[in-house]
Amino acid sequence: MRESNKRLFSIITSALLALIGLFLFLGGAELLVLGGSWFYILAGGVLLASAFSGFKNPKLATRLYAGLLLLATLWSLLEVGFNIWGLEVRLFTLIGLGVWLLLPWVWRTGADWLTDKREVLGAVGVSLLVVIASCFASYSINGTVPADRMAAQGQSDLAANGVPDADWAAYGRTVGGDRYSPVGQITPANISHLKRAWMTRTGDVQQDGEGTVAGPDQGHEFNLELTPIKVGDTLYMCTPHSWVMAVDALTGKVKWKFDPKPATADLDKNVYLACRGVSYYHIPDEIQTTCRNRIYSPVADVRMVAVNAETGQPCDDFGDHGFISLRDYLGHVPHGFHFVTSPPMVAKNRLITGGWIFDNQANFEPSGAIRAFNATTGAIEWAWDVGHNPETWKPGPNDELTRDTPNAWGVYTADLDLGLVYIPTGNAPPDNWGGSRRPFDDASSSATVALDIETGQRRWIYQTVHHDLWDMDIPSGPSMVDLPGPNGESIPALVQSTKRGEFFVLDRRTGEPVPGYPVAEKPVPTAGHLADDRVSPTQPYPTAMPSLTPPDLKESDMWGATLLDQMICRIEYRQSAYDGQFTPPHLGKTTIVYPAFYGVIDWQGITIDPQRKLLLANASYLPFRIRLEKRHTLEGPGTLPKWDGKGEEPAAKGDALSVSPDYGTPYIAYTNPWLNPLQIPCKGPVWGTLTAIDLVSKKIVWQHPVGTTRDTGPFRTHNNLPLPTGMYNIGGNIVTKGGVVFMGATADDYLRGFDLATGQVIWSDRLPAGGQATPMSYEAGGKQYVVIAAGGHGGLGTRSGDYIIAYTIDGAQGSKTQ
Secondary structure, three states, X not given: OOHHHHHHHHHHHHXXXXXXXXXXXXXXXXXXXXXXXXXXXXXXXXXXXXXHHHHHOHHHHHHHHHHHHHHHHHXXXXXHOOOHHHHHHHHHHHHHHHHHHOOOOOOOOOOOHHXXXXXXXXXXXXXXXXXXXXXXXXXXXXXXXXXXHHOOOOOOOHHHOOOOOOOEOOOEOEOOOOOEEXXXXXXXXXXXXXXXXXXXXXXXXXXXXXXXXXXXXXXXXXXXXXXXXXXXOEEEEEOOOOOEEEEEOOOOOEEEEEOOOOOHHHHOOOOEEOOOOOEEEEOOOOOOOOOOEEEEEEXXXXXXXXXXXXXXXXXXXXXXXXXXXXXXXXXXXXXXXXXXXXXXXEEOOEEEEOOEEOOOOEOOOOOOOEEEEEOOOOOEEEEEOOOOOOOXXXXXXXXXXXXXXXXXXXXXXXXXXXXXEEEEOOOOOOOOOOOOOOHHHHHHOOEEEEEEOOOOOEEEEEEOOOOOOXXXXXXOOXXXXXXXXXXXXXXXXEEEEOOOOOEEEEEOOOOOEOOOOOEEEEEOOOOOOOOOOOOOOEEEEEOOOOOOOOOOOOHHHEOOOOHHHHHHHHHHHHHOEOOOOOOOOOEOXXXXXXXXXXXXXXXXXXXXXXXXXXXXXXXXXXXXXXXXXXXXXXXXXXXXOOOXXXXXXXXXXXXXXXXXXXXXXXXXXXXXXXXXXXXXXXXXXXXXXXXXXXXXXXXXXXXXXXXXXXXXXXHHOOOOOOOXXXXXXXXXXXXXXXXXXXXXXXXXXXXXXXXXXXXXXXXXXXXXXXXXXXXXXXXXXXXXXXXXXXXXXXXXXXXXXXXXXXXXXXXXXXXXXX
């Protein structure tokens, strides 16, 4: 190569190193002043020295760089050990620059190539060997369910409540919410033959302006989070735009479809477009009705519809020709402030529902009260309203339930033998400031509540977070399981999962911790809370159960695609208020919240194998950041319009996630996932896991990362290397008698099958859209089916669609599309 070209490459090299060095030096200086790592300012200085030396003394320049790379390797090992993800972000940028310096036309002295490049070649080699060695490190907890436990079958399953083995009759198969299928045809031995049997498209697809993470004035999350139910020979389901459908369980052929035509005014304002499922109920034979077998489904315009399970036509004797309004008894409900995404609990001729109340808009929002309607007529039977005396009452036509009380938006579960429904509650809005909360709000928020199904009387309440300022509401009802007691008796228990990643094991009769599963109050951070609010000095922790709560963050946990954006995350960490989990939100200073309100475990809840006494949970790990500001910072210049709660809320500025107006309070809140400028998380992998916990020994049996980065790249692109980082997941898992766990949920668009004994992936299928839903399983025509809804999730940014896909051994129906 001509000397002029060599000189050009040397100039480019020096310029590149100078730019990177200047960035690292200036950022490193800021980080050092903040009390952070010294490495970045040192690295920046060495790169600058190397860049300028390259013009007159290339040999010195290469030696400086080689020394920096060796120092970086040693520093990386001291910070993160042989953690491939920690080493990757620290070393790949410098290794890449080192490979560039190995090019024969860069920084030559005239000697032979090996003489010129020996130091850099050695340094690159050492760093690569360290990285390669780290690839053999495991991020799993390896274990095996003992053979006698795997063979445990035929034990009592009191939560089944008479549901036939072949059916999946409720959201969690039974109202007890265990998500266990007693059908055992599919096993680890034959799962390699599992193929698509049929694929049905609902026809309800994402429209313009839908599918994004945005507020009511900018778009809507279009989410197919559906788990169908199966009763007899039919699957029943709902869609994001509130269609109700029935399909043949054997073939997937659509039997009927009903569109309740939700009002445009509500659809235009709803932040989420989602329906997680429907409920089936057989009206007792002693009650007169022309519509005995019913499907109840929420409608996006704050109604509930009951349709005939055979025909799909509205049940005329329910409410107003098949519909009841859920706006009744709530007073003024602005559009978009209340809707239901979860199937109602229907039992003992009661239809019990709450709903989602628009987070963080005001402290005078509609009531979060739980209401029970007559399942036959739709008439109100009772309301559990914590702000009323008595708290359980039957409101009249002109009565209004107490505004701004904690709501319960997730799936409810029940024990029909005890006659109790279990309600998972949230917080009185807004989430991050509790200065206006009343005693009854604080007493009933972030709790599991047991109500009498028929009368609505509260039997007990158990709180999992005190004075919740982090949106750690309970997003899913508990799962039922019978556990052995200390004296050999069987204790009717429930396990309540939480966004925190903790599991509370309670006696479902009394709400007290089951003997051997104690809960302790532990001190939590209190410094920095607002003067007009308070914080609880302690929070409850189950001390015997394994926890999926992540360790508190450290600066060395910060991550990115390169050394540069990782440094930005480290600076942001040092600039933020953070004393660990439960750090109170600060005024004027960003606060790190981890775990955050998307969970460790969100609305999918958990799965329990009632025969083998195993708990299965898939978890996600993504920090968020919150900053509270005085509201005049936006209202003063008119950026945020003022509002007193009358009429419709003014059009929001920004989106509903990042800017919370919190009308009626002294503050506004800024809330966002903690991503760096490349839109890559500031907290590194592992981002998603699947864990099996032995409920008897109270130990983790196995835990593995689940999901890859295949469909999630920088700047939220959908192309990436399939790195086995574990991935964020929305949606749950199920387990079968045959010893197989099925899970979609991950952002890389796969349905996977896992060996229950070891947790190893033994089967997978690439989905045509995101599978952010919980699967289900049933038997039809002598075959076991596994079904998942694949329609994507706007919040997670996965591919959108309208697919319902069924699998059987050898694909019994031959992969048909309806």
